[in-house]
Amino acid sequence: MTLEDLSTGEWQALDSAHHMAPFTDYAEQRRHGARIITHADGHYIHDSEGNRILDGMAGLWCVNVGYGRQELVEAAARQMTELPYYNNFFKTSNRPIAELSARLAAITPDGLNNVFYANSGSEANDTIIRMVRHFWALEGRPEKRVIIGRDYGYHGSTVMAASMGGMSGMHEQAAHEADFEHIRPPYGFVYQGNQDEAAFAANAASWLAERIDEVGADRVAAFIAEPVQGAGGVIIPPQGYFDHIQEICRQHDILFIADEVITGFGRTGEWFASQTMGLQPDMMTLAKGLTSGYVPMSAVMVGDRVANRLIADGGEFYHGFTYSGHPVAAAVALANLDLIEREGLIERVRTDTGPYLAAALAPLADHRIVGEVRTFGMLAAIELVKSGDGPEMFADTGAAGVICRDHAIAGGLMMRAVRDAMILSPPLTFGRNDIDATVNMVAAALDATADELGL
Numbered sequence: 441m442t443l444e445d446l447s448t449g450e451w452q453a454l455d456s457a458h459h460m461a462p463f464t465d466y467a468e469q470r471r472h473g474a475r476i477i478t479h480a481d482g483h484y485i486h487d488s489e490g491n492r493i494l495d496g497m498a499g500l501w502c503v504n505v506g507y508g509r510q511e512l513v514e515a516a517a518r519q520m521t522e523l524p525y526y527n528n529f530f531k532t533s534n535r536p537i538a539e540l541s542a543r544l545a546a547i548t549p550d551g552l553n554n555v556f557y558a559n560s561g562s563e564a565n566d567t568i569i570r571m572v573r574h575f576w577a578l579e580g581r582p583e584k585r586v587i588i589g590r591d592y593g594y595h596g597s598t599v600m601a602a603s604m605g606g607m608s609g610m611h612e613q614a615a616h617e618a619d620f621e622h623i624r625p626p627y628g629f630v631y632q633g634n635q636d637e638a639a640f641a642a643n644a645a646s647w648l649a650e651r652i653d654e655v656g657a658d659r660v661a662a663f664i665a666e667p668v669q670g671a672g673g674v675i676i677p678p679q680g681y682f683d684h685i686q687e688i689c690r691q692h693d694i695l696f697i698a699d700e701v702i703t704g705f706g707r708t709g710e711w712f713a714s715q716t717m718g719l720q721p722d723m724m725t726l727a728k729g730l731t732s733g734y735v736p737m738s739a740v741m742v743g744d745r746v747a748n749r750l751i752a753d754g755g756e757f758y759h760g761f762t763y764s765g766h767p768v769a770a771a772v773a774l775a776n777l778d779l780i781e782r783e784g785l786i787e788r789v790r791t792d793t794g795p796y797l798a799a800a801l802a803p804l805a806d807h808r809i810v811g812e813v814r815t816f817g818m819l820a821a822i823e824l825v826k827s828g829d830g831p832e833m834f835a836d837t838g839a840a841g842v843i844c845r846d847h848a849i850a851g852g853l854m855m856r857a858v859r860d861a862m863i864l865s866p867p868l869t870f871g872r873n874d875i876d877a878t879v880n881m882v883a884a885a886l887d888a889t890a891d892e893l894g895l
């Protein structure tokens with residue numbers, strides 16, 4: 441069927457009659473129908489009603505190089521013609537995956553030299569949990585099983601990844617396995633009070649030390665953190681936080697895992713936020729920007745300590761997916777990395793568009809319903825509050841965020857609301873003009889939200 445064969449209403453009815461979409465209230469989906477996205481080009485998505493919407497979220501934090509990049513399409517077509525699929529089990533491999541592994545080892549921080557592939561961030565994080573436990577067992581310390589994460593942390597939707605994450609709603613729906621602990625995130629807007637940045641950094645890191653003491657360091661396998669928490673609301677740690685965190689992990693012989701699914705591939709102005717922040721993780725989760733979302737692919741970067749132990753005396757690692765190291769995904773990833781390099785996107789974020797985004801959004805902090813604006817590279821959050829001078833938060837958390845998001849979309853900008861924080865994570869190809877357009881639409885959405893709420 442082509443788009444013209446059915447009306448939008450008919451497409452919506454067809455969709456909601458059979459499709460159970462992710463993170464969706466199904467009663468609501470059936471009542472209202474989904475927005476049917478028909479195509480995308482550059483920085484815009486288009487829907488079946490003819491709306492053209494500037495994509496301030498790069499899909500779902502992933503389309504780093506923007507839409508319609510023929511290089512990626514051609515790389516996929518070429519690889520599908522040559523070798524659309526073969527597995528990497530049973531001592532076989534393929535050329536694109538060998539090449540990609542070397543590329544990833546080269547661009548990730550020193551000491552991360554081996555790669556395990558999966559298809560989603562969730563699977564990559566599940567893989568990390570299995571590898572970490574296997575590692576400690578091989579070290580003769582099988583009781584080191586507990587992994588500490590953070591409230592509002594997002595590591596995926598499989599049972600284990602959701603248990604490791606800190607989303608309470610997910611825990612309540614049968615994703616709360618044993619041996620996962622959560623500490624408060626370094627969420628300055630909520631927890632900093634009148635501490636200065638250095639004091640808050642030390643204080644927030646002490647929450648990890650305290651939890652390790654409570655659980656017992658001999659039981660703690662690893663600490664996992666997104667360098668900037670994305671789905672949790674673009675929570676940016678205070679300067680120095682991760683220096684303390686890494687020191688605490690070293691002291692207690694606990695592995696440090698950086699989940700760079702959102703922060704990877706240029707979003708923070710370096711290949712990885714670990715480089716921007718000076719982190720030396722033992723393992724790293726990659727997905728999303730690895731292929732700019734054109735095809736699914738994720739990866740676990742395995743540090744030398746863990747990899748060498750598994751290689752030396754791990755025996756067979758009984759773990760893997762049919763599509764681990766898929767040749768088409770690898771070919772697209774390679775073309776994507778080429779494109780990021782050729783267009784200098786990382787340097788552009790670091791020296792031009794990242795600082796420009798920060799400067800362009802900063803004045804919105806004075807808006808009457810804005811409590812804080814924060815940015816890090818091409819990530820931004822705007823905290824809505826009932827009163828900007830206070831700031832006084834909304835009692836009904838999340839309601840204002842949804843109102844503002846709906847105004848933004850109606851005005852032509854796709855953005856996301858997390859609680860009452862408005863989120864931006866645009867393609868890294870965004871130029872100054874796209875940023876200007878974004879900021880104008882955000883400002884209009886803020887005005888409309890304040891008016892609707894009578895503030």
Ligand code: PXG
Pocket residue numbers: 500559560561562563565594595596597666670671699700701702725727728
């Ligand atoms: N880690 C991080 C840091 C993520 O952001 C995952 C792991 C899981 O990846 P997969 O590919 O399994 O989805 C993610 C995914 C949101 C939202 O609402 C964010 C994600 C996924 C779905 C929704 O912002 N991030």
